[in-house]
Amino acid sequence: MTTIETAAGRAEPMVLNMGPQHPSTHGVLRVILELDGETVLKAKPIIGYLHTGIEKSCEAKTYSQCITLTDRIDYLAPLSNNLGFCLAAEKLIGIEVPKRAQYIRVLLTELTRITSHLVWLGTHAIDLGAMSVFLYCFREREEIMKIYEYVSGQRMMTSYFRIGGLALEPPPGWLDQVQRVLDAMPGHIDEYEELLTENRIWKARTQGVGNMSAEDAIAMGVSGPLLRASGVPYDVRKVFPYSSYDEFDFEVKTSNDCDSYGRYKVRVAEMRESLKIIRQAMDKIPSEGPFRAEMPGVIPPSREEMKTSIEGLIYHFKIFTEGFAPPPGEVYQVIESPRGELGVFMASDGSAKPYRVKFRTPSFVNLQSLPKLCEGRLIADVVTCIGTTDIVLGEVDR
Amino acid sequence: MESQEVGKNPVVQRLRDWDSQAVAEVIDFRGETTVVVPATNVLRTCEFIAHQLGFTYLSDITPVDRFPLEPRFELNYHLLCLDRKERLRLRVKLAGAEPTVRSVTSVWPTANWHEREAFDLFGIRFEGHPDLTRMLMPDEWEGHPLRKDYPVEGYR
Numbered sequence: 001m002t003t004i005e006t007a008a009g010r011a012e013p014m015v016l017n018m019g020p021q022h023p024s025t026h027g028v029l030r031v032i033l034e035l036d037g038e039t040v041l042k043a044k045p046i047i048g049y050l051h052t053g054i055e056k057s058c059e060a061k062t063y064s065q066c067i068t069l070t071d072r073i074d075y076l077a078p079l080s081n082n083l084g085f086c087l088a089a090e091k092l093i094g095i096e097v098p099k100r101a102q103y104i105r106v107l108l109t110e111l112t113r114i115t116s117h118l119v120w121l122g123t124h125a126i127d128l129g130a131m132s133v134f135l136y137c138f139r140e141r142e143e144i145m146k147i148y149e150y151v152s153g154q155r156m157m158t159s160y161f162r163i164g165g166l167a168l169e170p171p172p173g174w175l176d177q178v179q180r181v182l183d184a185m186p187g188h189i190d191e192y193e194e195l196l197t198e199n200r201i202w203k204a205r206t207q208g209v210g211n212m213s214a215e216d217a218i219a220m221g222v223s224g225p226l227l228r229a230s231g232v233p234y235d236v237r238k239v240f241p242y243s244s245y246d247e248f249d250f251e252v253k254t255s256n257d258c259d260s261y262g263r264y265k266v267r268v269a270e271m272r273e274s275l276k277i278i279r280q281a282m283d284k285i286p287s288e289g290p291f292r293a294e295m296p297g298v299i300p301p302s303r304e305e306m307k308t309s310i311e312g313l314i315y316h317f318k319i320f321t322e323g324f325a326p327p328p329g330e331v332y333q334v335i336e337s338p339r340g341e342l343g344v345f346m347a348s349d350g351s352a353k354p355y356r357v358k359f360r361t362p363s364f365v366n367l368q369s370l371p372k373l374c375e376g377r378l379i380a381d382v383v384t385c386i387g388t389t390d391i392v393l394g395e396v397d398r
Numbered sequence: 399m400e401s402q403e404v405g406k407n408p409v410v411q412r413l414r415d416w417d418s419q420a421v422a423e424v425i426d427f428r429g430e431t432t433v434v435v436p437a438t439n440v441l442r443t444c445e446f447i448a449h450q451l452g453f454t455y456l457s458d459i460t461p462v463d464r465f466p467l468e469p470r471f472e473l474n475y476h477l478l479c480l481d482r483k484e485r486l487r488l489r490v491k492l493a494g495a496e497p498t499v500r501s502v503t504s505v506w507p508t509a510n511w512h513e514r515e516a517f518d519l520f521g522i523r524f525e526g527h528p529d530l531t532r533m534l535m536p537d538e539w540e541g542h543p544l545r546k547d548y549p550v551e552g553y554r
Contacts, residue, residue, distance in 0.1 A: 048534040056543055060550045091428050218455055218480065221508030232480065239483050329427040332476055332487065334457070343476065345460045360458035360476070368511045397534060 013041050016379075020049050024127045024383040027393030031370070031382065038378050043371045047364075050397040058357040062323030063089050063163060066354065071157040073359055074395040076119050079112040079148075080337040082161035084359075087242055088333035088344040089163045092326045093298060100289040101165035102244045107178065107281035108151070108160065109243075109335075110274040114185070115144045116338035117267050121192060124264075124387035128205045133195055140181075140188050147177050164299035165292025175282060182282070185275055193268060206260035210373040210385040213258060220369040223362050224340025225270065226389060228254045229262040236336035247284070248277050260388040267390075298324045323352035339363055339390055363395040407431055409451055409486060416446055425489075432474075432487040440490050441500040444475070448505045453477040453486060456506035459513060461520045465546035470494030471522060475502070492522065501527040519544035 019030040028049035034042040054073060058066045070085045071078040083105055090097060097105075122137030145155045151170050152160035160167050196202045212222070217230040227234055235252040237245040253269035255262035293299055296311070300319050305312035318324075328350040334343045340362030349355040366389045373385040410433060413420045420443055423434040435443045447453045457476040464470055475488040492499055501524035502509045511533065513524045518532045521542035532539060541548055 048532075048536070051534040053543060056550060094428070219507045221456055221506065234480055240485075330432070330462075330474070330487075331428050331430060332458075332460075332474075332485075341457060343458050345458070345474065345476070347462055356460075356462045358458070358460040360460075364511065365508060368508060 011036075018382065020046075025386060025393075026123060026391060029367075029386065029391065029393055029396070031386075033379065033382065035379060038380075040374050040377055040379055040382060043374050043382065045367055045370050047367070047393070047396050050393045052398065054398045055357055055359065058354055060353065062352050063326070063354060064319070064323060066357065067162060068157070068159050070359075071159055072394060073361060073398055074337065074339070074342075074363070074392050075156060076392050077112045077116045077338045078156060078158050079108050079160060080116075080335065080342060081359075082159060083109055083243065084333060084335045084337070084342045084344045085357075086161045086163050087335065088331055088346040089326070091331045091333055092329065092346055092348055093163070093295075093324075095164050095293050095295055095298070097165055097243075097293050098290045099244065100286050101291050101293075103281050103285045104166060104170060104291070105161060105243050106245065106248065107278050107285065108148075110277045110281070111144050111147060111178070111181070113274045113338045114271050115141045117271050118144075120267060120338075120387075120390045121264075124390075125196065125202075127383050127387045128202065130196065130199070130202065133192055136188065136191060136195075140185065143181055143184070147174065147181065150174055150177060162292065164295060165290070169291050175285070178278065178282065182275060182278060186272070189268060189271055196264070197268075203261060205384055206264060206388070207257075208259050208261075209377065209381050210260045210263075210388050211258050212369060212373060216372060217369070220372065221365045222340065222369050223365065224336070224338070224390075225263050225266045226340065226366055226369070228252065229266045230258045231256045236334050236341055240334060242333070242335055248280050250277050260384050263388050325350055325352050334360075337362055339392070339395070340366060359395075359398055361395040361398065363389075363391040363393075364398075367391050367396055409433075409447075409484075412451060413443070413446070416450075417443075420446075430485070430487060432489050434489045434491065437490045437492055437499055441502060441505070444488070444502045444505045447477065447486075447488070452479045452481055454506075455480055456502075456508050456512075459509060459516060461516045461522055461544075463520060463544065463546045465494070468494055471497045471520065473499065473516065473522070496523070497521065498523040498525060500525050503527055518542070521545065 013034040013036050016033045016035055019025040020028040030046040032044045033040055054069050070081040073081050118137040118141045122134040125133035148158050149155045151174050152158040212230055214230045214232050217227050231254055233252045233254050238252050250273045253266050255266050296315055301312040301315055306316040326348045328348050330347040332345045334341050343360030345358040346354055347356040374382045410424055421433055422436055425432040455478040457478050460474040462472040469491040471492040473490045477486045501513055513527055514533045516522045517530050518534050519542055
């Protein structure tokens with residue numbers, strides 16, 4: 001333990017245990033703080049309370065069965081995880097997904113980004129004392145959850161993206177629901193901004209708190225809004241486009257503030273950009289066409305084909321009992337999840353089960369920078385620093 | 399499997415020019431380049447790659463257990479060059495008995511937690527790591543769960 005030199009002599013710092021049961025840790029994060037009065041000398045995050053061994057479980061399941069596990073990694077952005085896993089498997093096998101499915105994927109993952117940012121904004125605001133923002137954010141989030149439910153049958157654990165495309169044909173009229181959200185959302189975002197952007201308390205609690213320079217951010221490997229708020233315009237959607245993101249017109253929002261307020265501005269701007277992408281996707285999605293690729297033996301045949309042809313029935317049976325075997329090899333697929341760079345490393349040994357799956361989750365890496373953000377600052381700022389990193393403990397611990 | 403195109407990869411070429419022993423093997427699969435480097439050389443090679451070749455961003459370190467093959471463990475370093483928008487996978491192979499490799503935390507500070515996780519779940523030791531302790535499993539846990547000879551259901 002360190003000792004502190006004070007005018008009165010040498011003293012030992014006070015060690016304070018924050019969490020794992022603490023409302024502002026957003027789950028089960030534990031931070032051991034060494035304090036000199038109210039100043040944080042050292043912060044050490046302790047994780048693992050939510051470790052469920054998802055990577056190990058994946059090795060015992062077929063590729064398609066793993067998709068349901070991916071929902072549970074980042075439970076605030078299940079569709080982004082689905083997408084990362086499916087893209088990795090598709091890259092490994094070499095499947096070209098139909099454009100219609102790609103656009104629907106883009107639309108839904110952008111909605112996911114909005115819901116995830118809404119939860120972040122609401123919880124971050126309530127941590128810092130702004131109660132009403134939390135209620136507003138959850139109200140709007142619920143409207144988007146209804147779209148998930150309408151499309152996939154589930155509010156949270158959607159598992160809607162499957163290897164080769166989507167699980168189901170989206171139900172009729174779902175785009176009308178998306179349109180309603182699109183019409184209402186810009187006004188709602190204005191509402192949040194009205195409450196917070198020029199709010200003196202909000203500014204006092206976030207401006208100049210949790211500073212991180214671009215060099216530090218790169219050295220610590222942080223990604224997503226954290227990195228972009230340090231002025232580094234790295235967005236996987238632009239740099240390594242996937243799922244036809246290169247056909248969409250949007251901006252990568254950055255800020256040179258390098259503090260919690262800058263991250264707030266980046267995330268709010270990102271929500272507006274997501275709406276822009278969704279609007280374009282609505283125009284692009286053809287009303288008819290295949291919602292998944294065709295690859296006998298890998299992608300299930302249509303219901304009609306399964307019932308009327310003997311090959312279809314055999315393939316259906318084999319895919320759901322034995323699975324399929326991609327060629328041996330390794331791929332690393334990255335996507336831009338709401339929290340940053342989500343990487344899926346997938347190794348195949350030529351059998352029907354993945355030999356190794358690793359999720360490079362943005363929360364895990366971003367959390368590592370927490371001591372950098374809050375050391376030397378007041379203990380009340382630790383709450384801001386945890387909030388601004390936007391961690392999901394399910395994703396940190398996997 | 400080393401195709402014509404991979405051999406011409408400028409990064410691989412610069413690594414070979416720097417040290418003829420630096421690259422043991424180059425693998426190209428689905429448009430991704432994997433460079434296998436000797437384990438004894440890893441820190442030196444990483445310093446060169448980060449400082450001279452511009453791969454300043456370490457995305458991830460992924461261990462893979464190839465049990466019962468030897469060398470048993472693979473470490474995959476996923477690197478990113480932000481300026482050139484380029485990715486590279488560096489691979490090191492480690493023996494099954496007491497797998498040990500030099501830590502790269504001095505090159506990329508973000509490696510700290512990745513290496514701790516690899517130690518926790520695979521039992522790979524990193525020389526020169528500032529705090530090599532368990533992180534996802536409890537401190538008193540025995541064994542390394544992501545190893546292939548560790549049952550999926552655990553020991554009960």
